[in-house]
Amino acid sequence: MKFLDEYRDSEKAKKLIEAIHRRVSKNWNIMEICGGQTHSILKYGIDELLPKEINLIHGPGCPVCVTPIEKIDKAIEIASNQNVIFCSYGDMLRVPGSHTDLLKIKAQGFDVRIVYSPVDAVNIAKKNPEKEIVFFAVGFETTAPPNALAIFMAHQQGLINFTELVSHVCVPPAIKAILDSINNRVQGLLAAGHVCTVMGFKEYEDIAKRYKIPVVVTGFEPLDILQGIYMCILQLENDINIVENQYSRAVKREGNVKAREIMNEVFEICDRKWRGIGEIKDSGFKIKVKYEEYDAEIKFGLEDYSIEESKECKSGLILQGLIKPVDCSVFGNKCTPEHPLGATMVSSEGACSAYYLYKEKKLQ
């Protein structure tokens, strides 16, 4: 299972870093979209190895971070029900809602379970016909196909005790919102490799053309990121604005057609609120009417409402790349991973959390 060490080779990394240094002649702002990339950059200290001309802006691609607080509250409301087995990916459990989080609900004796796939939740539903099984379907285009598949399977098997609480988001509309902003500083994009395994990169070709911005589909290992930055810099320095694919070992231009078929069968595009950013048009998936019996919000009769978040938290500005985590006055003091005030501190892939984890003490 050799697939990691090759992409963490320090000699090859050094050569790429030297090449980047040789090519850079002016200041460039490059946004890595995915939280996984942000995490790698800080974990391996890639930002410290780059020439000072390159400023990395950390994008909004952390699904845990951008899930609206109202959705977390709804999850908690559903999970606080004796008849419910609430299933979720692990990292959603610690995300604070308005008053509590799912880990504490679990501690009170409610049945909250970590699953590794939504299909596990479908199997739990089969084994527990007397219980309501709810899966917390969050994430980007990467997790949408398996979450759609779970509903499709439940439908085919005639399960009436399985629903999903859906909070899916799509990357391109958020990128467009950032690029459209009058404050936009982003000049180059590292697109999220895993999202593109499903979606391909045709839709990024439109972005590159319309905004005259280079886009490099990039992986997550140190060498991937360095190569992505290098490819992006070559385009920027030569005034080229096209989509290139650094992550070709996993991504094809057309993406995964089969995965999208199942996704489109069950989900449709909707407007979606992003925690820290606000509502973005056409930026999410919701369950189609045909499958609405699998929609937990309908089944549990949960109404929409809006919650005001901490005014001290600057995660909106951070998610748009306008400031760095350390520029926020509450970073590292009032706001820590143990006491997060907002989106970007809650998940290990959030920019604030990654800065706190890997850099905080050095910055004192």
Next chain:
Amino acid sequence: MEEVKNIIDKLSCPLLVNDYETITMSHGGGGKIMGNLIDKMILQFLSNDFINEKHDGAVFLTDGHRLAFTTDSYVINPIFFPGGDIGELAVYGTVNDLSMCGAKPLYLSLGLILEEGFVIKDLEKIIISVKNACERTGVKIITGDTKVVEKGKGDKIFINTAGIGIVKDDINISPSRVEEGDVVLLSGDIGRHGIAIMTTRENLDFESKIKSDCAPLNDIVQKLLESGIDIHCLRDLTRGGLGSALNEIASKAKVEIEINEIHINVIEEVKGICEILGFDPLNVANEGRFIAFVKKKDAAKALKILKEEEDGKYASIIGVVKKKSLKIENGKKENGIVILKSILGTNRILDMLSGEQLPRIC
């Protein structure tokens, strides 16, 4: 009772009182939240020179003999796992805690809490495993207790063991002896136990051949001690993994420890599964690995001894103690820090986990 409540209410303990009205799994995860529970509640009421050392066990003097005393509870699920079971774990865990004090383990107690409905045949397997582990490590169970709780009030079997060992007069192993220039050795590759447990839990369909590293450490520690090496500190890696062990010592000894990632060995399969789940091997549990702090002049000799062990192939020197660190952070003194030199040569903080590691979305 009212009085106790008043005292608790008055304690300035924001984390516990405000954030956690009940215990969560994070309070037992070996990270910061557990550390806070121990510091801000348990040590608040039960402070004394021995417990405040926060070592794996306490060393005390009685009638001219130096004895080490420790206790540990075992609540693992599944109770039988690749490479071991709860019975041998309960013996080795306590033997290892005594060994980390530089003690020769002698006697253990065995407390069993059994759940109504637990299969007798499984209990027998576990007791035989306890017997074998005792024979292997040369300890005796000399007292015990058995309780049964109603179905649903326990999880098959919980075990508590306490242990006593004897410490030679010239041995002084403690975090407070860690000093600038000390070399940090790691006794083998990391993360096997945690991943073996994860992959055998019923809801994870991985096919994996990883076996737990569950093993006794008393022999190897005795060899190190008999070689004449002046060991400053030992710590076995358990919950929270290497990251927690290093941070606990850095914090107690008030030092900066610099670790080189390239010298920390993780087998391919563990690395791969960690990557899939979003875990850092540095925070994954171990049950048969330890770190040792020795003077630079003794490091090569200590490494040679570690490597001669059956499972010592991956033993390595992973870092050094850089300095006494007493930074000021937010008006508070920073008590210790672990710096990890990454494979790319950059430095980053290796912090203690907050609670438990949770598998990530994608």
